[in-house]
Amino acid sequence: MARLMAFDFGTKRLGIAVTDPLQIIATxxxxxxPKDIVTFLNDYLKTETIDAFVVGEPKQMDSSPSESARHVDAFINLLKKQFPLIPIERMDERFTSKMASQTIAQSGLKKSQREKKELIDTVSAVIILQSYMEKRSFGF
Known part of the structure; x- marks a missing residue:
């Protein structure tokens, strides 16, 4: 088995999370x-195998696409073009940033560490990936 990789896309930062090879734990x-993603993935794929990419899909409360959806669509198209053999799954990312902030606040980290936006992005990616694995395990 190979890893799953999830992305919390932002125009300034891209949070990335992966599973272990058995796809049990998301970290x-x-x-x-975002401009560095192709180089990053090419380097990563030299040593690791990815079964699928999971991309957080931004939605409004009524499930319609959010304003940032067009950026995510462009990102997905880039992944499809550069890595055509790796399937791409979309996962609703509503509330992941808020959940990430709450998780970080409860983590016991110092305030200066909790306020790092990069940490929120990576924890959001973990939540996206964990949600995807849970959804898949229940057969949805």
Missing amino acids: ALTTIH
């Missing part, structure tokens, strides 16, 4: 600038 990997 934060890193945060990078």
